[in-house]
Each structure stands twice: as C-alpha cells, then as structure tokens.
Amino acid sequence: MDGMGTLQIPHDTPMGSTFDPVGGLLYEQTKHGSDVCDVSLLYGGQEQRVHKCVLMTSHYFHALYESGLLEKDEGKVTINVGSPAAIQAAIKFLYLRHVDVSLENVEGLMEVADYLQISQMKEQCTEFLARLSVGPENCVTLCLIGGQYNYEKLYQVGYDYLIAHLPDVLQHDQMLCLGVDSVLDILRDHTLLYVPADALFSFLTHWVEHDLDQRLPHLPELFDSLDLERFTEEGYHKLVSCHVLINMFPQCRDKVFKFSTKLQAGNARLNGNEKLVFLMAGHEAEPHLLLTDRGRNVEAVGTRRLLGFLPWEKRWLELPPLPIKASSLALLTGLPKSIYATESRPLKNTENMQQLYKYDITHKSWLDVRALIPYYEKGKGFQVLSLQQCGGRIYAIARSTSSLSKGHALNLYLLEEGTLPEMVWLKELVPFGIHVHPSKIKVVIVDDRYICTAIDKSEQGDQEMMLLVYDFETGEVENCSRGSLSLLMMFAREGEIVLAEPGVGYAKILTLGSKAWRTDCHLGIPDLPESVDRSGYSYFYEDDKLFLFGGSVTDRKTYMKSTLMYDFNGQNWESLGLSPSRVINTSSTVVKVGTEAVSCHINCPHCRFTGLKRMAEYEILPSPVSSVTQHDELVEDGWESELEDYGDEGMNEGEDRLNTVQVQVQNEQLG
Structure with missing residues (x-):
C-alpha cells in the first residue's frame, strides 16, 4: 500500500487472481452506505457508496485515480456505460469474484466488464457462452459478442449456426438487433439461396419497423x-x-413495376410450388495416387453422389447420397415424391x-425395395438396363438369357407392388426379342404414354437405329426403325421423338401418330464449342433448350466439368459454368419435385453444417448376397461415422424384415 492506504495493483497482474475473503464483508457495507465506504459511484440516476481500494482492482479505476483527474479529489465517479443492473453486477464482482450470468444479461455484462477492464468477469461470461448449446435463440448473441470483443472462435460458432439455420433464426427477436451492414450482407449472400425469399422479406420489413426512424432510409438499398x-x-x-413501406420509395416502386411487366410478358418467372430437376448418379473422374509421366492418373470410378441441376436457375444441388457405391452404372427414375435407383449388373445364379433403392423426397429417407424377378429368369444373367416412369408407374427394361425370351434378349417389365412395402414384382410385359449391349440403348418417355427404346446397331454396320415404341394404354409394341438414323442423342419434343448429334446439321424426327420419320435442319445441333470429340456426357432437353454435362475427350484421358446449354431458337451454345465434379457415363432422369426439397445448393451452409448423409434416414436391409460385404463397403467408403445412423438395432430389424420378405417370396412362388 502507498501512504494514502491505497492498494497498488501492477498493470501486469492477472485479474483472475482470487481476492481476499473479507470481500464478502466489505460488500455488505456497500449495501448500507457505511461510513468506511469512501467513493460514490453515480450511474443510472442513482448513487452507490463503495471502497476505493476495491475499485482499484479494476485497471480502469486504477488508471483513473493514477491520472490525477478531478474524480480523485471529489470522491465521485460517474459511469455512463451499461445498464444499472450490469454496473451493479460488475461492482459485486469486484468484491466477490463471481457474477451470475444468463443469456438475457450476458451482453450487458460483457459491455460493462469491457469498459471497466475487469478481465476475469469477461472470462466468466465467455466461459458461460462457450458452454451453451448453440441454437436459434442464442446464435445471434454469440455472433454479436464474439465480433465486438474479438473472440473469433465464439463468433464462428454462432455464425456457422446462424447461416445454416437462418429460416429458424429469423423467427427470433434477436435478429432485430442486427445493424444495417449485417442485414445487407445476409440479403446479398448467394450461399443463402436455400432461405425462402418470402421469409427474408418478412424479416426485412419487421427489422425496419423495429426502429422506423433510423432504419427506414436504408430500405431502398436493402430491397x-x-x-x-x-x-x-x-x-x-x-x-x-x-x-406500404415499399410504396413509400420511388426506386422500390420502379423495381416492382419493371418486374411485373416482365412477368406479364413471360420474360420472368416466380418461384413455383414444383421445380424441374435433372438428376445424375454413376461415375466420377477421380485422381489416383499412381503417378505417370504426365502426372496423376485419372480414372472414372463409382460414387454415391446424387447430383441435381435446376435448369432455369442454373443451380447445382446435391441430395443425400445413394446407399451404395455405384460400381456399375446406377439407373435412376423418379416420381413427384420419390426417386428410384438400382445397379446395372447381371444377377448371380443364386439371386432371384x-x-x-427408393428415396422418399417428402420424408427424406432411403428405403431398399426387393424386386422379385420371374422364376424362369433365375440363373439366366438377368440384368436391368433402364428404369423409367410412365403414367405414374415404374417400368424396367432388362435383358437375360432366358429360354422363354428366345436368347440373350431385351424385355420390358412392370414393377408391381407386393404384399409387403419393401417388395415388388417384376412382371414381364413385352419380350422385345433382340440381343443388346448394355451401353447401346436409349429410352425416352413421350406424352407420359409411350416408352420408346432405341437400340444402336452401328457396330453391326447398320446406319438405322432400332426403335421400339410401347404404348402402355394399349399394351402393344411397334417397331419404328425404318427411316431412323444412328445418332448420339434422343429426346422427346412436342409429342415427337428427336434423334440428333452435335456436329450433324440435321435431326431425324418421328411423329408417333403417323409413325413416319422426317428430316429437320432447324433441330440440327452445331459442333460443341469446346471439344468436338467429347463423349460420355449426360444431357436432357427442356423447352427448346438442350443441357449437356460432363463427359471426356481424347480417348477418355481428359474429363470435362463444363456445363453447356444449346438454345434451338437462338441456335447458339452457352456456357453455364462448371459442374461440381467430372461426371461421365452417368445415369440420369428428369423429375418434378416440391420446391422445399431442392432449396439447397452445392456448398450450401445448411447442408455443410448438418452433413448430407445425416439429412436422410437409411432404412437398409442387409445385402441378400452378404451383409458383411455391405458393411465393409460402407467402412471402406468413409461411412464409419455414419454406421451409427443404421445402428445394430436397425440392422437386426433389417434382418427380420429380410427373413419376412424371403418367406413371402417362397410362399408366392409355391402358390
């Protein structure tokens, strides 16, 4: 102590040291205004008598008294920062070294502790925040405190949760405390496309109304x-x-007027209840560790990824991954509320x-479904080549060496529901009766009625494409090959079938009504703008536009990530940027799904925070060949952490379900 009886605390002394136990007795004296209290603190219209020696444990008060300012002689100190409750808590902390922290008062406590330079009190507040389970009710507080007081880890925890759960966070009043720059950053952040614009606008108007005088001038820039x-x-x-707020500003009214004019002219569109999505699954090109003279070797390998592309938004998304790695081509098809996938591999002799795999879009769950093949196909190398939906039902095109199919032939099957939800029957509808290589067929659906299957016979020297058209309403199949041409692309347009190929100046068109082919130069597609020898790409046609993805060039040594669009009206190619990965020889399908199911995008903060694999439930039966093999594949593919999602109990339940299915199959076959 100095000659005046003042406790001297060096500036390098940690404020986390424990104070003398007499602090409790001294604090009691402040409550009664004891004569031994020698300083008056003025704050919030009130006065509190305290001990100068206790105040000096704060670097703020220590510097104040050491500076020789007026407060040293008058014995009064005015505090103009913080609420009275927060200041009282800080004074109490100087005596007792403890503060009662809650989510409601932590911001106020941090503000006062920072101003009065009470570092241990700040530490207790940050320790409280660090122990919190982050949620929509506190993530904004973590961001504000972490940003203001330079606690980077605290800020990052709050911010990561905020942007990953923004629709929920917008419902909390804490968001109304954000500054104009923070609100502007949220509205301009393109990674937050998963947040409905309706919800953002509602938040914006509520935020402005929360402090109308100060925030209203910023509305035009925000809108x-x-x-x-x-x-x-x-x-x-x-x-x-x-x-009413929008109509107050001419620039806001002008923006609405111009957009409404575009809507009426058909040059703009609003966000509908359903979206058209092009889905892809199968192979990706990945670099291998094996080094060659030209660097790392790149090879197409099977993958679990299920990618989607929304053509009118030119946006990529990724759905929860397939339950299995598609070592052979994964075949896709979809209904409005579900997606079906399977592998194209010949069944073993023991498999029937x-x-x-069925993905329920509404409930976000993968369920495996066992499709029982006809008994006479068992042991015949049965192989599904394509899955298609037509008229609200699922069809399979498959080949086998069944004697009833007259050789290694192509057949059309209908998936009929079995007596159990996880079982369907492959009912043979039409034996096409033609030998076919798995990669040489194309299938399109026309008018949700015709299943059109094209078989490429160019290797046999035939320039025509064999085209078989199945009418599911009449149950008849017709050979429409005469007049066709073996071209790389086939798609449906205005109730007709189009055969086309980049670099060929015309297209062949089949009118299903007359079953007559014609040549059309307007639908001829010019060479690809990048590499004319590009192959193995995926494509789909919609509204006079052709979208093209991935593929490879130069004998599959260079894999492409570019996405292209050809406009038949403008007759020009347009680059749509890069795809998320180098896809090649993928299976694809076009489906319409609810907007909420495809609101996310590649690198979406919501998906990144949650994890795609954890965004869906996987109700998977053990493999009929070997459940151990399936488990090993999951581990090898980096799904160790995801095995708990299945759980031992779930696998046991799966085995019980599998036994039930097998008993049901035996009964059906015997019956």
Whole structure:
C-alpha cells in the first residue's frame, strides 16, 4: 500500500487472481452506505457508496485515480456505460469474484466488464457462452459478442449456426438487433439461396419497423438486394407489390413495376410450388495416387453422389447420397415424391431379386425395395438396363438369357407392388426379342404414354437405329426403325421423338401418330464449342433448350466439368459454368419435385453444417448376397461415422424384415 492506504495493483497482474475473503464483508457495507465506504459511484440516476481500494482492482479505476483527474479529489465517479443492473453486477464482482450470468444479461455484462477492464468477469461470461448449446435463440448473441470483443472462435460458432439455420433464426427477436451492414450482407449472400425469399422479406420489413426512424432510409438499398424471381406467387403479390413501406420509395416502386411487366410478358418467372430437376448418379473422374509421366492418373470410378441441376436457375444441388457405391452404372427414375435407383449388373445364379433403392423426397429417407424377378429368369444373367416412369408407374427394361425370351434378349417389365412395402414384382410385359449391349440403348418417355427404346446397331454396320415404341394404354409394341438414323442423342419434343448429334446439321424426327420419320435442319445441333470429340456426357432437353454435362475427350484421358446449354431458337451454345465434379457415363432422369426439397445448393451452409448423409434416414436391409460385404463397403467408403445412423438395432430389424420378405417370396412362388 502507498501512504494514502491505497492498494497498488501492477498493470501486469492477472485479474483472475482470487481476492481476499473479507470481500464478502466489505460488500455488505456497500449495501448500507457505511461510513468506511469512501467513493460514490453515480450511474443510472442513482448513487452507490463503495471502497476505493476495491475499485482499484479494476485497471480502469486504477488508471483513473493514477491520472490525477478531478474524480480523485471529489470522491465521485460517474459511469455512463451499461445498464444499472450490469454496473451493479460488475461492482459485486469486484468484491466477490463471481457474477451470475444468463443469456438475457450476458451482453450487458460483457459491455460493462469491457469498459471497466475487469478481465476475469469477461472470462466468466465467455466461459458461460462457450458452454451453451448453440441454437436459434442464442446464435445471434454469440455472433454479436464474439465480433465486438474479438473472440473469433465464439463468433464462428454462432455464425456457422446462424447461416445454416437462418429460416429458424429469423423467427427470433434477436435478429432485430442486427445493424444495417449485417442485414445487407445476409440479403446479398448467394450461399443463402436455400432461405425462402418470402421469409427474408418478412424479416426485412419487421427489422425496419423495429426502429422506423433510423432504419427506414436504408430500405431502398436493402430491397434492391432481393431477387424478385425467388418469391412465390403468393409472397410477391401479397407481401411485396402492395406493401406500404415499399410504396413509400420511388426506386422500390420502379423495381416492382419493371418486374411485373416482365412477368406479364413471360420474360420472368416466380418461384413455383414444383421445380424441374435433372438428376445424375454413376461415375466420377477421380485422381489416383499412381503417378505417370504426365502426372496423376485419372480414372472414372463409382460414387454415391446424387447430383441435381435446376435448369432455369442454373443451380447445382446435391441430395443425400445413394446407399451404395455405384460400381456399375446406377439407373435412376423418379416420381413427384420419390426417386428410384438400382445397379446395372447381371444377377448371380443364386439371386432371384433385383435390389432397388427408393428415396422418399417428402420424408427424406432411403428405403431398399426387393424386386422379385420371374422364376424362369433365375440363373439366366438377368440384368436391368433402364428404369423409367410412365403414367405414374415404374417400368424396367432388362435383358437375360432366358429360354422363354428366345436368347440373350431385351424385355420390358412392370414393377408391381407386393404384399409387403419393401417388395415388388417384376412382371414381364413385352419380350422385345433382340440381343443388346448394355451401353447401346436409349429410352425416352413421350406424352407420359409411350416408352420408346432405341437400340444402336452401328457396330453391326447398320446406319438405322432400332426403335421400339410401347404404348402402355394399349399394351402393344411397334417397331419404328425404318427411316431412323444412328445418332448420339434422343429426346422427346412436342409429342415427337428427336434423334440428333452435335456436329450433324440435321435431326431425324418421328411423329408417333403417323409413325413416319422426317428430316429437320432447324433441330440440327452445331459442333460443341469446346471439344468436338467429347463423349460420355449426360444431357436432357427442356423447352427448346438442350443441357449437356460432363463427359471426356481424347480417348477418355481428359474429363470435362463444363456445363453447356444449346438454345434451338437462338441456335447458339452457352456456357453455364462448371459442374461440381467430372461426371461421365452417368445415369440420369428428369423429375418434378416440391420446391422445399431442392432449396439447397452445392456448398450450401445448411447442408455443410448438418452433413448430407445425416439429412436422410437409411432404412437398409442387409445385402441378400452378404451383409458383411455391405458393411465393409460402407467402412471402406468413409461411412464409419455414419454406421451409427443404421445402428445394430436397425440392422437386426433389417434382418427380420429380410427373413419376412424371403418367406413371402417362397410362399408366392409355391402358390
């Protein structure tokens, strides 16, 4: 102590040291305004008598008294920062070295502790925040405190949760405390496309109304950051176009007027209840560790990834991965609420079931379905080559060496529901009766009625493409090969079949009504803009536009990531950027699904936070060949951490279900 009886605390003394136990007795004196209290603190319209020697344990008060300012002689100190409750808590902390922290008061406590330079009190507050389970009710607080007081880890925890769960966080009043720059960053952040624009606009108007005088001038700039095409029809007409705040500013009204004009002219579109999605699964090109003279060797390998592309938004997304790695080509097809996938591999002699995987889009769950093949196909190398949906039902095109099919032939099957939800029957409809290589068929659906199967016979020297058209309404199949041409692409357009190929200046068109072919130069596709020898790509046609993905060039030594679009009206190619991976020889399908199921995108913070594998349930039966093999594949593919999602109990339940299926199959065959 110095001559005046003042406790001297060196500036390098840690404020986390334990204070003298007499602090409790001294604190009691402050409650009664004891004469031994020699300093008055003035804050919030009130006065509190305290001990100067205790105040000096704070670097703020120590510096104040050492500076020789007026407060040293007057014995009064005014505090103009923080709420009275937070200041009282800070004074109490100086005596007792403890503070009661809650989510409601932590910001106020941090503000006062920072101002008065009470480092141990700040540490207790941050320790409280670090112990919190982050959620929508506190992530904004973590961001604000972490950012303001330079606690990077605390800020990052809160921010990662906020952007990953923004629709939920927007419902909490804490978001109304954000500054204009933070709100602007959220509205301009393209990674937050998964958040409905209707929800962002509702938040924006509530945020402005929370402090109307200060925030209203910023509304034009904030509103200009919103993409009106992302609004639903109901949201745009009921929330945006007639909102009183929007109509207060000419620039906001002008933006709404111009967009409405585009809507009426058909040059813009609102976010509908359903979206068209092009799905791909199968092979990706991955670098191997094996080094060659030209660097790392690259090879196409099977993958679990299920990629999607939304053509009108030019946006990629990724759905929860397939339950199995597609070592052979994964075949896809889809209904509005479900997606089916399977592998294209010949069944072994002991197998009598084709394993399908069904993804329930609404409930986000993968379920395997056992498709029982006809008894006379067992041991005949039965192989599914294509899955298609037509008229709300699932069809399979497969080949086998069944004697009833007259050789190694192609047949059409219908998937009929069995007596158990995880079992279907492959009912043979039409024996096409033709030998075919697995990679030499193309299938398109026309008018949701015709299943059109093309078989490439160019290796046999035949320039015509064999085309078989099955009408599911009449149950008849017709050979429409005469007049066709063996070209790389086949798609449906306005109720007709189009055969085309990049670099060929014309297309062959089949009218299904007359079954007559014609040549059309307008639908001829020019050479690809990048590599004319590109092959193995995926493509689909929609609304006079052709979209093309992936593939390889120069004898499959160079794999492509570019995405291209050809506009038949403008007759030009357009680059749509890069795909998420180098896809080649993938299976693909086009489905319409609910908007909420495809709101995310590649590198979406919501998906990244949750993990794609954990965004779906996997109700998977043990493999009919070897459940151990299936388990080993999961481990080898990096799914060790995901095995708990299945769980031993779930696998046991799966075995019970499998036994039930096998008994049911035996009964059906005997019956």
